[in-house]
Amino acid sequence: MEISDFYGRRVIVNKHETVDVANAQKLPTMKVGRRQVRCLRCNHLSDRRTAALPNGQYYCRHCIQLGRVSTLDQFYHLPEPNQFQVKRPVLTWQGQLSPLQSRVSAEVSAGMARHEHRLLWAVTGAGKTEMIFPGLAAALKRGERVGLASPRVDVCLELYPRLQKAFANTPIALLHGRNPQPYHYRQLTICTTHQLLRFYRAFDNLIVDEVDAFPYAANESLLFATEQAIKKNGGLLMMTATPGRVLMRQVRRHQLAVSYLPLRFHGQPLPQIKEELVTGWRKQLEKGRFPRPVQKQLGEWVRSGQRFLFFVPHISDLRPAREIMAKHWPGLKLRTVYAADSERLAKVQEMRKQEVQALITTTIMERGVTFPGIDLGVLGADDLVFSSSALVQIAGRVGRSAKRPTGKVVFWVDTVCRSVQEAQRQIRLMNRRGRKLKDEMSAL
């Protein structure tokens, strides 16, 4: 192990081993109480009985996928010394921000310089990654250690090559559980939010993307991980298109600074959701037919050659939906896709290349994918699998190209429900802000 492996980290070392690290702080791994034990890595409290090892010791089951923490161990830690050589130019990105993006970007940049905690609420398709480039570059120039974390591995994998290109002179570490690379001390780290549990007071600025995504939202130990991965006076930038209730409350109470980007990169508002009632739709699906409004809409899309996504709540809904479509429109080129589908990437590629007209899908397509020029429908949008933030993300698949910045979004529901209303409300709010901002900008 290198000495730099301990900078801003908590490295598990067995108490009977000695690792020769000058000045390393040795920190306890667990706090054993009368009835419960607390893991000092993930902050999880467990019952003494469930956490017990046979030899009278204790371990944490909650964060075990990162390597077992037990009372047989201690953490070795060295304070982050910011030993980086900054090679210029730091920012090698050649692109340009729109005037609107520049405005938000400057706000974010200033916040990072002050090490604020801030929320960047940018609609889907706003181009938020590029907007953080200037702030990130400035932080790197100041010699800061910076982290960029996301709850989703695929987001990390997508960000890594983009950041390598945009910051070509800065070594970047990529950390996630799926493909473990050995850890290296780097000025810029891209990692899953789980990996943050291994850091301790490491980052001068930490950016967390997609804070509303599973499993981060409402996950106490990941929120804890975020807090303790940042230096005592470090900055935190949380990015999302769909802030949940907790963040919204913090914004309302002025506990958290906020930057809005209510318009997409092409300057157009988000498409609003049209809601249609189709009570008892699953019964009809079982009988081999769609409710009339669904049938009518799909027919329009098929006949006009409009490409579309058709969301259903569960994997078991995919087959009946496909069979009904195939029966009515035998010439329609369509695919079904779900999370564990081994041909998922190939099917997404076919849709992208416009070789198929429609994808029937579960919530797996809710974010991260862009098919220019599509419309979409969600059957059973009131099902519990679709949270309001998932619904906003889904609606955000539409209107993402400058050529066709609009499109149709139809949600078919069994009953009127709060999550759909909340999604509509969020879209209305952002569009209202967008209109106001456009007026302000044109008055300049």
Ligand SMILES: [Zn+2]
């Ligand atoms: Zn733990």
